[in-house]
Amino acid sequence: MEEDPKDLSHISLDETKDYFFGIRHGQRADKDGEHYDDVPLTEHGKEQAAAAGKLLSELFARSKITKITFIASPFLRTLQTANEVAKECGLKDLKIDLEFMESLYPEFNESNPLVKLESRNLSAEDMQEKYLDSGITVQYPTEEEWKQADEVFPEPIGEDFKRLFNGFENVISKYPSEGKEGSNVVILVGHGSMLKCITDFIEESDKVVDYCSIGALEYDREGNKSLLINRFCGHVTRDEGWKLDPVLHACVI
Numbered sequence: 343m344e345e346d347p348k349d350l351s352h353i354s355l356d357e358t359k360d361y362f363f364g365i366r367h368g369q370r371a372d373k374d375g376e377h378y379d380d381v382p383l384t385e386h387g388k389e390q391a392a393a394a395g396k397l398l399s400e401l402f403a404r405s406k407i408t409k410i411t412f413i414a415s416p417f418l419r420t421l422q423t424a425n426e427v428a429k430e431c432g433l434k435d436l437k438i439d440l441e442f443m444e445s446l447y448p449e450f451n452e453s454n455p456l457v458k459l460e461s462r463n464l465s466a467e468d469m470q471e472k473y474l475d476s477g478i479t480v481q482y483p484t485e486e487e488w489k490q491a492d493e494v495f496p497e498p499i500g501e502d503f504k505r506l507f508n509g510f511e512n513v514i515s516k517y518p519s520e521g522k523e524g525s526n527v528v529i530l531v532g533h534g535s536m537l538k539c540i541t542d543f544i545e546e547s548d549k550v551v552d553y554c555s556i557g558a559l560e561y562d563r564e565g566n567k568s569l570l571i572n573r574f575c576g577h578v579t580r581d582e583g584w585k586l587d588p589v590l591h592a593c594v595i
Contacts, residue, residue, distance in 0.1 A: 353571065355401070357406040366553060367415075367554070370383070370553075413437045438480065510543050
């Protein structure tokens with residue numbers, strides 16, 4: 343019997359292990375050729391993000407967790423997704439981690455997209471007022487961190503996977519927990535390439551990553567890693583305003 347991708351009730355976290363959860367952003371708003379320097383979510387994308395957050399909230403409620411660190415890519419679509427997830431999970435703090443930013447391929451970007459991002463050009467107060475819930479506090483990159491990230495562009499194809507693999511390898515030690523009992527959990531809202539990398543990090547996969555898909559890696563205290571959650575379904579179609587395929591319209595992760 344095929345598992346329901348919207349049901350994580352059979353999954354529980356082992357309090358002697360640590361976990362990395364990756365969530366792809368919700369549905370993008372740049373449909374019908376409309377251009378944005380920093381693409382936001384559609385309203386449906388926000389609903390997808392809230393649904394993914396609800397699933398995680400239910401999983402965390404039945405788990406013993408010492409610490410949750412919440413991080414995101416700097417792009418507007420990932421920050422708006424994180425905002426909805428945070429509300430569902432009761433998370434108050436979010437850090438922008440440039441290591442997990444979108445792939446910076448010159449094939450898709452005529453110039454460095456980082457310089458046009460809202461999270462870089464707006465003040466924290468303006469970001470809060472325009473895009474984010476007042477209940478979440480965001481830690482933004484320093485100017486030096488932005489400049490270091492700028493050097494990644496143009497990013498050769500394949501180099502983004504190396505960057506993300508390095509991130510997965512070190513993410514638990516990068517955001518350590520001082521507690522000895524319970525799981526240390528890191529949640530990242532990122533991009534499709536990041537979710538694809540989660541499966542490729544363990545074994546090569548040809549899965550296509552849908553909006554607000556969830557993937558998770560489990561780490562034991564000896565540093566061994568395994569794939570805990572791999573919830574993917576078909577990608578959105580670009581006709582009829584990029585609605586999900588009718589067969590999968592209810593599949594939000």
